[in-house]
Amino acid sequence: MKVGKLAKTYRVDSGKQFRLKDFDPADTAHWRSKDHAESALQEGIARTAEMQDKLFAQDRWAVLLIFQAMDAAGKDGAIKHVMSGVNPQGCQVYSFKQPSERELQHDFLWRTTRHLPERGHIGIFNRSYYEEVLVVRVHPELLENGKLPPPLITKDIWNERFEDIRKFEKHMTRDGTVIRKFFLNISKDEQKRRFLARLEEPEKNWKFSATDIRERKYWNDYQQAYEDMIRNTAAKDAPWYVVPADHKWFTRLVISAVIVDTLEELDLSYPKVDPAKRKELEAAKEELLKEK
Ligand code: ATP
Numbered sequence: 001m002k003v004g005k006l007a008k009t010y011r012v013d014s015g016k017q018f019r020l021k022d023f024d025p026a027d028t029a030h031w032r033s034k035d036h037a038e039s040a041l042q043e044g045i046a047r048t049a050e051m052q053d054k055l056f057a058q059d060r061w062a063v064l065l066i067f068q069a070m071d072a073a074g075k076d077g078a079i080k081h082v083m084s085g086v087n088p089q090g091c092q093v094y095s096f097k098q099p100s101e102r103e104l105q106h107d108f109l110w111r112t113t114r115h116l117p118e119r120g121h122i123g124i125f126n127r128s129y130y131e132e133v134l135v136v137r138v139h140p141e142l143l144e145n146g147k148l149p150p151p152l153i154t155k156d157i158w159n160e161r162f163e164d165i166r167k168f169e170k171h172m173t174r175d176g177t178v179i180r181k182f183f184l185n186i187s188k189d190e191q192k193r194r195f196l197a198r199l200e201e202p203e204k205n206w207k208f209s210a211t212d213i214r215e216r217k218y219w220n221d222y223q224q225a226y227e228d229m230i231r232n233t234a235a236k237d238a239p240w241y242v243v244p245a246d247h248k249w250f251t252r253l254v255i256s257a258v259i260v261d262t263l264e265e266l267d268l269s270y271p272k273v274d275p276a277k278r279k280e281l282e283a284a285k286e287e288l289l290k291e292k
């Protein structure tokens with residue numbers, strides 16, 4: 001079964017026609033089960049590791065993968081599985097929670113900018129500056145209680161933020177950071193099932209947080225905020241992927257397919273050894289062989 005098409009199926013690179021309701025959270029395309037998908041996922045993981053090694057050796061491109069989702073959509077698990085084969089030296093994961101006092105002293109792109117991946121690296125943002133048009137939009141009091149000068153808080157603020165994000169991503173792209181954005185699209189029913197599991201199964205209790213139930217009450221507001229966010233920030237060189245998230249095994253397969261696709265497009269290869277370097281290598285070898 002071909003994995004290649006999966007990346008295209010869920011890709012949104014122009015927001016104009018985008019409607020969240022056109023995407024089914026329970027979709028598994030033609031994949032029937034976890035077992036059915038397992039070998040394809042393992043292949044994707046191995047291929048990612050192979051290409052990451054070249055990305056690192058080449059030291060030119062950086063890759064930024066952004067994950068956004070409602071609680072319990074499976075961001076953490078997906079990141080853990082999909083990146084399980086890669087060399088930790090070339091990959092960094094950052095989770096962004098409520099901003100600290102210090103972070104609030106700066107513009108809204110500051111804290112994430114400090115953690116952008118270096119060339120040759122894959123950076124993963126578990127939540128990101130997109131929270132600034134999601135949770136902050138759903139709870140505008142966060143804005144009012146923040147440090148923004150009041151005259152700058154107008155009805156245009158969300159569109160202004162979209163514009164800033166688009167321009168920021170354009171800048172990063174033009175300078176060699178490849179950006180791919182994932183929205184893990186879980187249904188309200190599946191979220192309920194997962195919350196209940198967290199409450200009922202002792203080994204999952206630690207994952208439960210009372211805030212999760214509070215945020216669930218704002219489900220529709222969040223869905224609207226996500227839809228508007230994707231409409232306004234989907235771009236050819238910084239696309240969103242609306243990944244079905246009711247079946248974790250499928251979420252992981254799609255994410256892995258996107259990462260493989262992205263790295264393949266970069267046409268990565270190990271740096272060529274020039275004649276001077278070749279000479280150096282040969283001299284070193286000779287010296288080692290001469291040792292008694
Ligand atoms: P987990 O899977 O462990 O629940 P999480 O990413 O949900 O991981 P939490 O500590 O539960 O982590 O929640 C982080 C919270 O921080 C989220 O509710 C998120 O909306 C909030 N947050 C992130 N960025 C911002 C921001 N810029 N302003 C306000 N709140 C933010």
Ligand code: MG
Pocket residue numbers: 071209212
């Ligand atoms: Mg949480």
